[in-house]
Structures are given as structure tokens and as C-alpha cells.
Amino acid sequence: MTAATPITALTIRLEDELFAVEASKVREILDLVPVTEVPHASPFVSGLINVRGRVVPLADLRVMFGMAQPEPDQDTRIVVMEFDLDGEPMIAGILADKVHDVTDIEADSIEEAPKVGMRWRPEFVRGIGKRNGGFIIIPDLGRIFETQGGRSAPAAASEERSAS
Amino acid sequence: MNIADPTETFRQEARELLDQLEAGLLDLEQDPSNSSLINSTFRALHTIKGSGAMFGFTAVAEFVHEFETAFDRVRKGQSQANTALIGIALDAKDHIHRLIETPEAQIAGGSEILAALRIVVDGGTPTPTAKPAPAKTEKPASAAKTWRLVFFLPADALVYGTNPLLLLEELAQIGPCTVTALTDRVPVLETLDPEVPHIGWQVDIVADDPAAAIDDVFLFLRDNMELTLTELAAEEPVIEAAPELIAALPKLIEKPEAVERPAATSLRVPAERLDELMDRVGELVIAQARLSQIAALSSDTALKTIAEELERLSSGLRDTTMGIRMVPIGTLFSRFRRLVHDLSGELGKPIEFITTGEDTELDKTMIERLADPLVHLIRNAVDHGLESADRRAAAGKSAKGTVRLSAVYSGAEVAISVSDDGAGLDTARIRAKAEENGLITADTKLTEQELYQLIFAPGFSTAKEVTSLSGRGVGMDVVKRTIDGLRGTIELSTVPGQGTTATLRLPLTLAIIDGMLVRVGKGRYTIPLAAVEECVELPENAAAHARGRNFLDIRGSLVPYLRLREVFATPGPAELHQKVVIVSSGEGRIGLVVDQIIGNNQTVIKQLSKLHSGIKSFSGATILGDGTVALILDTAHLVASGQSYVDRTIEGKAA
Numbered sequence: 001m002t003a004a005t006p007i008t009a010l011t012i013r014l015e016d017e018l019f020a021v022e023a024s025k026v027r028e029i030l031d032l033v034p035v036t037e038v039p040h041a042s043p044f045v046s047g048l049i050n051v052r053g054r055v056v057p058l059a060d061l062r063v064m065f066g067m068a069q070p071e072p073d074q075d076t077r078i079v080v081m082e083f084d085l086d087g088e089p090m091i092a093g094i095l096a097d098k099v100h101d102v103t104d105i106e107a108d109s110i111e112e113a114p115k116v117g118m119r120w121r122p123e124f125v126r127g128i129g130k131r132n133g134g135f136i137i138i139p140d141l142g143r144i145f146e147t148q149g150g151r152s153a154p155a156a157a158s159e160e161r162s163a164s
Numbered sequence: 165m166n167i168a169d170p171t172e173t174f175r176q177e178a179r180e181l182l183d184q185l186e187a188g189l190l191d192l193e194q195d196p197s198n199s200s201l202i203n204s205t206f207r208a209l210h211t212i213k214g215s216g217a218m219f220g221f222t223a224v225a226e227f228v229h230e231f232e233t234a235f236d237r238v239r240k241g242q243s244q245a246n247t248a249l250i251g252i253a254l255d256a257k258d259h260i261h262r263l264i265e266t267p268e269a270q271i272a273g274g275s276e277i278l279a280a281l282r283i284v285v286d287g288g289t290p291t292p293t294a295k296p297a298p299a300k301t302e303k304p305a306s307a308a309k310t311w312r313l314v315f316f317l318p319a320d321a322l323v324y325g326t327n328p329l330l331l332l333e334e335l336a337q338i339g340p341c342t343v344t345a346l347t348d349r350v351p352v353l354e355t356l357d358p359e360v361p362h363i364g365w366q367v368d369i370v371a372d373d374p375a376a377a378i379d380d381v382f383l384f385l386r387d388n389m390e391l392t393l394t395e396l397a398a399e400e401p402v403i404e405a406a407p408e409l410i411a412a413l414p415k416l417i418e419k420p421e422a423v424e425r426p427a428a429t430s431l432r433v434p435a436e437r438l439d440e441l442m443d444r445v446g447e448l449v450i451a452q453a454r455l456s457q458i459a460a461l462s463s464d465t466a467l468k469t470i471a472e473e474l475e476r477l478s479s480g481l482r483d484t485t486m487g488i489r490m491v492p493i494g495t496l497f498s499r500f501r502r503l504v505h506d507l508s509g510e511l512g513k514p515i516e517f518i519t520t521g522e523d524t525e526l527d528k529t530m531i532e533r534l535a536d537p538l539v540h541l542i543r544n545a546v547d548h549g550l551e552s553a554d555r556r557a558a559a560g561k562s563a564k565g566t567v568r569l570s571a572v573y574s575g576a577e578v579a580i581s582v583s584d585d586g587a588g589l590d591t592a593r594i595r596a597k598a599e600e601n602g603l604i605t606a607d608t609k610l611t612e613q614e615l616y617q618l619i620f621a622p623g624f625s626t627a628k629e630v631t632s633l634s635g636r637g638v639g640m641d642v643v644k645r646t647i648d649g650l651r652g653t654i655e656l657s658t659v660p661g662q663g664t665t666a667t668l669r670l671p672l673t674l675a676i677i678d679g680m681l682v683r684v685g686k687g688r689y690t691i692p693l694a695a696v697e698e699c700v701e702l703p704e705n706a707a708a709h710a711r712g713r714n715f716l717d718i719r720g721s722l723v724p725y726l727r728l729r730e731v732f733a734t735p736g737p738a739e740l741h742q743k744v745v746i747v748s749s750g751e752g753r754i755g756l757v758v759d760q761i762i763g764n765n766q767t768v769i770k771q772l773s774k775l776h777s778g779i780k781s782f783s784g785a786t787i788l789g790d791g792t793v794a795l796i797l798d799t800a801h802l803v804a805s806g807q808s809y810v811d812r813t814i815e816g817k818a819a
Contacts, residue, residue: 036785036793037687038776039732045775048785048793053447055770055785055793090773145775 318388339371494522521571583665679767685734725755
């Protein structure tokens, strides 16, 4: 199971939860930059940012995990990550309320996400790690982005509606 | 700088020559007696043979040699370039292609092609003895005379890869000969240019009448070289000719310097390097835009001057770089002539293939990616669009079907269409099939265009009955996807009994455009300037009709408009003094209502990621002078959606 693989992770805070993303996929961490809203895009990837001359989508994981989305403050960061989407490499920024540190999460401390007792869709969680008595959620970014990649079609329909 | 593999260089050149050969053969089929066509075809063959031998492609050289020998009869007027010959020659060309691509593999079929070729050129009398090293057979040495050939190669011969040794070997095949090198023109070491062949040769040949054979050897050098051929008196000793030569030398020694070396007219550059250049220019353009913005706010005139200067330079650089990437679409069209030729033969349908607009230029990457969709469309037009000859005759049409391929500029786009004069699409049949597949229900109302678009649905293509009845099924979903990927559109139109036209509309380039920056609410958007016709103020009273009629009267013609605030669901009330940007695409035009027109800028087009590829209103994004991202409006899509909006409004009123 993927849940049992040890990972070196970058921990980020979203609302009051700790999330871990694979450190090897992180390209850089940016302070908040101006975000361009994309009309009709799904709320999860509603913005575009400029990362060193590249136009990169900005994703808000809080949308996918049903969390509140407070206004950005001085702790807000953008984690620029590189990963595969449908077999093609892509770069996206992920909004973080705060970036903590890089840590190793041992395989035996990772447990599979429980099917019940969780307010998140289980398929979006790869596993849950434990550290210092707290939980770290390891999101399945590949799965989340794939789901969203195919979801922009309904947005086009809303475009039709708004035009009429 | 990586050193190119010479074998790969040869392959590349050979591929081009083969394309040239193919085009020449197909032209020849139309115009069999055109001697300049015959000659250029022959020359292509000869060059392939020469360089093939040089790069160690012996199988190629041997095969081409025989091909060339057969074709030589056509050149000499001993045989006609008829359809049968062209057909075999095209097979031979394909065979050469295979030999070049996989020289290690044992590729069969060569000898059959050559045998067929011989039969055709010899007018039906197979000559199995034709082991064609033509000169050798005419070797009645006994009656032969002695000829003295003196030649100096053109100064650029080595640069273009001529190997003097091969030339001498070819001469040696004409007859027994004595070769003497003429070294008198070799300059002193300090001034010696190793790329210039300073050595000449004197070749005494024993042959009957070698003039024609010698001409063949020097076919491609003849124009720029010195060559004299004189008949020697029976027993004239060889040495006696030398004094004349030596006497002539002082004059000649100066000559190489005077010879003008023709400048290289083209340069082969790997495509990746061009892409890289384009990226750099893109970054430069963005940096320049930022500088201009800062300069505009500054009172420093020196800074302003530099910013303006840089703007001019970078826009020039941008145009030049774009120009490098633009390729006339004719290079692509020529490929399809062969396709149609072969399909015509396969299906037994006589076809006239007409191409227009070959000069229309498109970005190279675009051209490459268009090849496959166009193959599909042409194949469909021939296979399913055109009826068989007797059905055509029964319908009162000429037995020969026509397929047209054309390219034309249309605003900021290029329109490429494939049309046939066949039976047209069977709309009832398409509808029935779509209902059967569950794509639509019996009461779905569709416009003609929407109905045709069903053909592009992925499930549709596999339905066998449709392809055999009304055609247009196979791989159309792939075509659609490719064109979507290029941010283009496909339209189909058909007239029952008269044929079908598929039109691809594509942006001119994928790289940089001039844009008009506008503001809608807080968002800024770029409209491709080439699509902009004009800008007008939105009439004050238009707001009163916001839900009633969204039309403008532009000098007497009706132009519908879309409020971008509505389209983009922009929060907040509309501002006063809104502007309307009139954009056009294809036949339609539409006004886009914006809050403010900010100005014009150069726009580096960045593709939207997959996550946003489903959003049709935008063709990409760009980075503005202040470093923020702006979306580029897809005018073609907006025009289309504006039109459907008008249709709905009218329908709504009628209901």
C-alpha cells in the first residue's frame, strides 16, 4: 500500500490542520503574489500566477477539503510543485496558510485513511501520519488534480448560462 | 554546438530530395513532356545516388543507379513519362525511402520494382541483360579515338561535397584512360584555401564519342567549371599538350580569387533551438514591457528614450524570430498529392486534386501538427465524400471527382479547407445514428452545425454503418482533439448532392501576438489585436435595453454585443462610459463590452494548463508589464457564442 511508504515531506498548515506534501516534488516556496482570477474555472483552481515567467495555476486545497478560506495574511505562502497529471508533467502552485518544515514521516507511523470518521473524501487522502501526538494528513495530490482536471467542463456550461 | 551525425544529415537531405522527386513525378504525370520537370527529377535522383555512395549507403546508390538509368531514357526522349511509369517510379521512391531509413534491414522488392521499371521504359520489351552501366557496353575500343579532357572543378565544389575521386572513377568507366593531375594552379601555402580544389585533371580517354557520357559525369558542375574536350590526333604523344596548358596557367592562377562563391541561401537549424530562441524573445518582450511601464511613469527623458528604443528593437526582433518559424503551408500540401494519387488508384476513383494558397504561412509547429488531421479529412473526402464514377455519372456529374485543399488568411486566423464535390452528408442518417448511440434524444433540437459536430463525438467514429453510408466517421474525434489542442475550430458545411467542405480555422501562431489590453471589473484581459476591427463607446441608452436587444448599429450594419461583465460574472455594478471592442472571426463579428481599454502591448502567449483547458473563452494567458497574469480572449469562441446568443434571443422572441 502506498500508505506504508516513508516520505520526506514539507508540512504546511491549512486552516488548523497539518498537511504533508512530498518534498521532492516542491520546486520553490513563494510569498503571496498577485493572483489572476479565471472566470468559469472551478474554485479549486480559480487563479493563475506568474512563476518566473511561467503562467501557473494556483490550487486551493482548502476547497477540496471543505475548509474555510480566510483572507491571506503574512504567513500565507505558495508552494510551487511539479507533478504528473495524466502522464504529462505540470507545475502548479498550492496555497498554504503557513509553511512549517521538512520532515521525515516513517512508514510505520503512516496509517491508511479511515473510511469513516473523517470529514474529507477518503480518496483524496493517501494516508495519515503521526508526529508529536498530532496527525499529519498526506493528501493524494495526483488524485485531487485529476478529478479537477476533468471538472472544468461544467464550468463551460455555466458560461453558457451566464451568456444567456 | 553538437556535431551533427553526417549519416543523419544525409538522411535529412535525402528525405527532402525524395519529396522533391515525388512532387516532380506527380507534376510529370500531369505534364509528361515538360523537359525541365524531367531534368529536375533526374537531378534529384542523381544527387541521391551521389551522396548515398558518399555516405556509405551502397544499397541506395545501387538501386538509384538503376532507377536513374531507366529514367535516363525518359530524359533522352526514348520513353514516355506515362501513368504506369510514374506509378512504378513512386514505388521506387518509397523503396529508396525505406532503404535510407533502415539501411541495415534487408529490404526486399527492389529488384521487382526495377524489373517493372525496365519493362515500362523499354516499351514492353524486357531486357534482362540490361546491366546498365551504360558506358561500359559501348566499349568498341578498337575503333575508338583518343580524347583529351581537361577540367578544373568549380571553386565551391568541395564545399558542396563533390568528391573528385568519384568523378574520376565515373570517367574511367567511359573507357580506358590516363589521368594526370594538373597541380600548377596550387598556390603557395600561405594563400592556400584548403576548401578550394586547386588541382585540375587531364584525362585522356579512349572512346568513340564520350562527349555525352562526360556531360553526364559533370551534370551538376558543368555550369561553373572549366572543361575542355578535344580529340587527339591518332598517335599524338600525351606530353605535347602540356606546353599550351602551362602557357595558359599564369592567367588562370589569379582566377580562383575572382570567382564569386555563391552565398549560402538557407541554413538548417534544429527546431528546438528555434523554440529556445522564441522563449528568450518572449522573456525579452515581457521585460521590455515592464521597462516601458516604469519609463512611462518616470520623468527621466534618457530612460524614456532607451525604453522606446528597446521597444522598437524587441518588436523587430520578435517579428524576425516569428518569421523564422513561419513556413509556407505548401510544404504540407505537396505531401497530400501523393496521398490522393494513391487513394485514387486504390479506390478506382479518378480524382482531380486542386490546391490553392500554398504561400500562406503558418508556424512550423502548427504545420507539423496539422498533417495528421488533414490526412484524415482528405482521406474521408476521397473515400466517403466522393461517389464512385458510375454513381457520379448517374447523378449527372463528371466521372472525375474533385478534392480541393485551400489555405487563406482570415483576420487573425488561417482557414484551411478540404472540400469535395461528392454526395454530401446524410444528415438524417447522422441524426438517426446519434440517437441510436444515445448522444441525443429524439426531441433534441439541433442546428445544422450542431448536428455535424456530432460526427466528432468519440463514440460516433466506431459505428461501422455510418462510415459506409455517410462516411466522415473514422478518427474524426482525433481530428477534433488535435485542432482543439491548437486552439482552432472545425466547421462542416454540406450541400446534398454537391459535396462537403470541412474548414479548419487556426490561429496564425502559437507564440507572440499584438494584443489590446482591456479591463473588466478588476480583471485585465488581452484581445488579439488582429481580430479587433474598431472600438466604439457604448451608447448611454444601451443599459435600458440590457435585457432586450444587445445590438449596435455600426454604420448601418447590425452587430450584436456581449457584456463581458455578464460573461465573466464580474461582481459589482457596471461602470459608466463602457467601451465596445468590435472583434471579427471568420464571417462573424461581435462587440465585446469592457470597462476600459488600457492600450496595446506585445503578448507572449502562454498555454493554459490542463486544469483550465476546458474553459473555452480563453485561448491562453500572458504576463503583463507589472508581472501579473492576464487571460487572452478567444475571439473565435466569443464570436460563435455571441452568435448562438443572438439565435437564442431570436428564438426566444419567436416562442
